[in-house]
Structure formats: structure tokens, C-alpha cells
Amino acid sequence: MGGAVRCRVRVEGTVQGVGFRPFVYALATEFGLSGLVGNDPGGVFIEVEGAAPAVTALVDAVRDRAPALAEVDRVDVTRIPVTGSRTFEIAPSRPTGSRSTTVAPDAATCADCLAELFDPADRRHRYPFVNCTNCGPRYTIVTDLPYDRPGTTMAGFAMCPDCAREYHDPGDRRFHAQPVCCPACGPTLELVGADGTPVPGDPVRTAAAWLDQGAVVAVKGLGGYHLAVDATDEEAVATLRARKRRPGKAFAVLARDLTEAARLGVLDEVSARLLDGARRPVVLLPRRAGAPVAPSVAPGDRLLGVLLPYTPLHHLLAGALDRPLVLTSANVSDEPIVHRDDDAGRRLPGLADAVLRHDRPIHAPCDDSVVRVVRGRPTSVRRARGYAPEPIVLPWPSPRPVLGCGGQTKNTFCLADGRRAILSPHVGDLDSYPGTVAFADGVARLCRLFGVTPAVVAHDLHPDYPSTRYARALPDVELVAVQHHHAHVAACLAENGEPGPVVGVAFDGTGYGTDGTVWGGELLVADLTGFVRAGHLLPVPMPGGTAAIRQPWRMAAAYLSAAYDGQVPDGLDVVRRNADRWPDVLRLAARGVNSPPTSSAGRLFDAVAALLGVRDVVDYEGQAAVELEQLADPGVRDGYPVTVTGPPTVDPPGGGVHGVSAPVVGVHGVDLVRGVLADLRRGVQPAVIAARFHHGLAAATVTAVRRIAETAGLGTVALSGGVFGNPLLLGAVTDGLTRHGLRVLTHHRVPCNDGGISLGQVAVAAALDRVAAARSGAGEPGSADPGQRVADEQVHDPGTADSRA
Structure with missing residues (x-):
């Protein structure tokens, strides 16, 4: 084979279970090359032989034209001796080697499989497990690598001749699709009652009829069991809430398609792409006025979590009911999603009236993702x-x-x-x-x-x-x-x-501080190896400890006492509503009994929410803060003035992290409480007060960050913590910092909260x-890698007992 070359190519990344081997096979055919391609625990191995320009073209295509579900992290190419091979084949997988490959996430049903699902002439018509190399279960069914059928929960389903033909045909889109199956050889679906007794009739249509009559139906999905009810039926939704012991937190709603989703929430181009893409998360949408859902689906919430069907079963069920469905994990509130069939048999009878289940095991539980579009x-x-x-x-x-x-x-x-x-x-x-x-x-x-x-x-x-x-x-x-x-x-x-250093703003509900107190309103100078606490919200007592998380009125008591030197003003509704316990809580806080000091931004939100009558008691952590943000008038831009004390001093070289040490910048949250109370007494609308609180806290944060950044000589800020899941606060802080020339890092791929x-x-x-x-090894690290830095001692400041707090 004159002028031929042969190369060994190793590809790493998400390259198994995404049609990568058929893709390489097609490329080799296109470029007239011989050789082989296969899987091993490290990814995909390729040997390719032919004219040098054609080999180069294949390697470039592997890097640049990978299948839609693939993520190529690394491609290594090595010249090896020519063998004179004439054909290209998919080689048997190699079971040994370094496990550097990544398992693909589960992907929503593709358009081709959906067309087959609803085609009466297709052999997979209405088959709930139709899939191909471009869609279907991946991570949730993988038991071992490399990704081949024996290493999945499909191992127990032998392919029929028709499926085997598709699987081995290089021209078929099911070529080496590991979960390939059909009604003759694949998983089966059944509807059973709460006691496990089979219910006769078509499982999907019968389940839809039960839902239509107000029943709670458990549905086995990709990563676990869900509970479904008719989202337009208030009685059914209330029943579901009672059984799940989830009194207030919003439920997600399954819409049949984008048209139905648009009747539920306001769609923009980004949210529409998310809803209709291969990942199919729950997308939090601005709730449309008159959305056709029961009040208890998302009580008092301006947002509605909406998702589209992501498995053939969901498509069939949504089409059979022909109206929105509540779809929530099948568990009691705060417990993990049920995914094992034996566990479902024990835990579902008290939750569901019927169970729509199948016999393909779920190996890895995986709940639904939730995404929100923030600033586009x-x-x-x-x-x-x-x-x-x-x-x-x-x-x-x-x-x-x-x-x-x-x-x-x-x-x-x-x-x-x-x-x-x-x-x-x-x-x-x-x-x-x-x-x-x-x-x-x-x-x-x-x-x-x-x-x-x-x-x-x-x-x-x-x-x-x-x-x-x-x-x-x-x-x-x-x-x-x-x-x-x-x-x-x-x-x-x-x-x-980024390696840092940055000014890090970490606002959340609670976190154990290095001084043993409860942190949560933190301004750090930090890199990946250490930090100094350069500022924080001035602390107040947290009366009752964790009880104050469940009962925001306790934080209102603590903040009012701190703001007015223990003399709480008369005539406040929050005092009247909690009069029987108010004096005891104040005494608890004053004596410091079970009342750890906290700098938590989340607890400050709780206090203001209780003052405004938003919520005295929460059903889930962060509920009061979420409702306070949704109450805020978006047209208001002014905020309450807040005292910011400081700034930090600069030590000689070697002191603290990056030369910053105590005294710290202190943000006086009590000033926000005083502003709120003054407006309340003037009869200002709660929506205006909520907005002024947000903008006051944002402006104070910007002031504090600027002082620290100027002292430390830093130009980048990182915003994190669950409080920054609040887009109003996040936007105001980001805009304020950017206006002053600071670069701002935020979360998008990973939650800002404890996730x-x-x-x-x-x-x-x-x-x-x-x-x-x-x-x-090689001595002290040099400046070439800014992430290799001597670890700084984690320190706290001596100012946490400020008398005004």
C-alpha cells in the first residue's frame, strides 16, 4: 500500500454510549481508510491506515465533528507500522486499562425515535423504550466500563433478530446502540395497584384514566420513580402534598410540548432551547397569568417549574391525558428519590394509588435537573x-x-x-x-x-x-x-x-465558621489554597439555634433587639403574631443560651420576611427568602442606607493571605432592619420595602467588596452561596461591581447553593x-502556576462580638 501511514489514536472524554464508534466507522468509510475502532475503560481506541492526508482528515474530524452527545477532552496520535489491512471494523471492547472515560448523561428521546413511537406502521409504535445512539438511557443503566450491553442493566434482555440486525448494521442509527430493543425483546410496562395487583388494559391509557379521576400514579422513569397527578385538579394536588408531607414547596409540571409550556410560563429563546434540548431539565419560568394549573401546584410563586417529556413513556402519558401533569420525585419530602423496585414496593403504597412500572433496572438514581435563566x-x-x-x-x-x-x-x-x-x-x-x-x-x-x-x-x-x-x-x-x-x-x-486570588462573597443560610460561630454573610480574600475572612455581616444571636431556621420570626426578634438596643418598638404585627413566645425568645438571645452568633445573610432575609408578614414559619430552608425576593417591586431601584465599617489594614509581607488581615469590613445589617421598620410605619407598600431591602444590601455589599479589593490590590470578585440564587440580588451586586471596574465570576454550570x-x-x-x-519534589513552587501556592492559615477576625449586634 504505497504511501500509506498507520496511526494509533486514543480519544478520551464522553465518547462511549454516544455513537462514537459508528461515527468513526463512517468517517473511515468516507475517507477510504482501513483499521479498527473500539472501546476500553479509558475511552475509544482507533487504528487507522491509509493515505496521510486522509488519516489527518479523520483525526481532525474526530476532534471537531464528534456526535452531538459526545465531549472530546483529549486526542493522542501515535505513528505505528503499516499492516496492509484492507477493511475497517469495530473491534471487541477491551475490558482492562485505565478508566479515564466519562459516562454520558441520559438523553431525551430524539426526533427520529419520536417519529417511530407515533407511527402506526412502525414495529416500535407506542413502545415506551424506543431509543438509538442519539438518545435514551446512559448513566442510569451503566454498571461497568467499557460501555457495552453486558455492562448495562440491559444485559438481561437478549436482542431479537430484527434488533440484532440494526445493531450490527453500520448504516443504521442503532449501530452499536447498547439499549436497543423492541416489544419482542425489550423491557415491558405494566400498571399495578398500590398492593401490587396488575391492572388490566393498556398500561399507559389506563394510568391516564386513573389520573383523570384524581388518582396519584407513580411512574418509573430514567433515574427513579416519580409521582404524577393531574396538574389542573386541586383536590389531587392537595392529596399529593399531604402524602409527600410537602406543604408549600412548588411542584414541577410536565407539559406535553412547547406550545403547552408557553401557556404555563413566559418563554424566551434560551428557556425554549433548554426545555426542548437533549438534557430536558425542569426550567423555572415566569408564571403566566391564568396558567392552567391548580393553585396548590406552586402556591404564591411567581415562577413555575416546567419540563417536557424526556422518555417515550412520558410522551405517551402526556399525550394520553392531554393536559399538564405534576411530576415530582416519589419520596417523602427531603428523602432521596426511590429507584430500586424492591424499595418502591415498600415505600410507594402510602404515596401512590397505582404504579406504572417496567422491568429495566435503574442502576444509578438520578433526579431531575433544575435550571433557571438568569441574565440571558x-x-x-x-x-x-x-x-x-x-x-x-x-x-x-x-x-x-x-x-x-x-x-x-x-x-x-x-x-x-x-x-x-x-x-x-x-x-x-x-x-x-x-x-x-x-x-x-x-x-x-x-x-x-x-x-x-x-x-x-x-x-x-x-x-x-x-x-x-x-x-x-x-x-x-x-x-x-x-x-x-x-x-x-x-x-x-x-x-x-480560575485559581484566584479574588474577593469572594459567600452569602448563604449557615456554615460552620473557624471561630465556632454560624457564618453566612462572608467577604473573603481567597484562592484555592486558603482564605482570610476580610469582612462579614455583623452577627446577631440565632435564638433557638436551628429552630430559628424553621421560624424566621425568631430572627426578626433578634434583629429588632440588636437594632434598638433590646427595646423592641411597640405595635409590630410580627410581635403580635408571636406574642406568646416573643419574650422568651428575647431572653434566650440576650443570655446567649442556645443562641449562637450568626453573620448569615439568609437569616437576615428571614428577619425581614417576618417583619413584612411574608412568613413566620417555613416549610423548607430558604422559603422566606424566596418569597421575599418574589414580593419585591421590580420597578424600585433605591435602597436603604447601610453602614459599612472598615477598611482592612495591610500587613507587612507574610502577614495573612495576600497581605490582608483584621480588622475586617463590617456590614451593619441592623441598618436594613431600621429602614424596613421606618417604611412599615409610614405605610409604604411591602413590595417597595422588599425591593429597597434588596438594593440596600446590594449597595452595601458593593461598598464592602470595593474596600477589600482596593486594599488587597485585587480586580476580580467571585459570588457564591445559596443567597445568590436570588437573581434580583445577584444582578444588583454584579452591576454595581462591574460599574466600578471589577470583574465578576458567577455560577452557571454548578449550583451556587450547597449543591x-x-x-x-x-x-x-x-x-x-x-x-x-x-x-x-522540585522545591518551592514558582510563579508559573498561580494555583501552586503555600497554603495560608484559615483565620477569623476578633470582631465577631460587635456590641451593636
């Missing part, structure tokens, strides 16, 4: 189905494998191996036994799947978090404790590919590991 960009609220386990690329590689265990609420965990950080799907809250079991099982599953044995384990400083206890119980690992708000800022840095801190933990632990490796 998709922003993750909950990262799960359709996104996980797609990796985040770290700015620099981790020398050793790292596990980040995450926090207590909205838990995720994260595995880092090299530059690849694999963030788990949303696990949920860990304050229940099922939650802790789901967390531990998930860590074991992901470590096993990707062949990662963590050598370094990062965890939150809080000693009583289940994730912390899990980390401390692991044998033969190096533990790294990462302060909660440092993890928030580090997650923002890692997502944006992102495991990534931050991993980024910090990996950076510290790089520093240690540099010290023990």
Missing part, C-alpha cells in the same frame, strides 16, 4: 439528570485522586482524578437515614464505575454533618477540612477555571496537594 444565561439550580456525570475540568490536575463529600443539605459529592472533576447527581438532604445511605451508596458506585480510589478526602468543617462523619470513618486516606464558605468561593473559581460545595472542596484539596507535591 442558563444557571443550574439542581444538577442531575441530563448533566451528571459530565465532568468539570479543573484549572490544574490533582496529583492524587480526591473525594469531596459535600455538605448537609442539597448534597452532592465530587470525585477528582487528574483534571477531571466528576460531580455526582443531586443526592439531597442528609438529615435522614435514607439520605445517608443514598450518599454512601452513591460514593461507592461512582468510585467503582470510574475506577477511582480516593487518597485525599475533603469535608466540611462542621463536625456533625453526616458527610463529615463519613469522611472521618474512611481508612487510609488523608483528610482535608474545608471551611464551608471557602468551598463556595473555590467552587466558583473551579467552575470558571456546588463538593466541587469547591475538591478544588481546595487538590490545590493543597499540588503545593505539598511541589515542596517535596
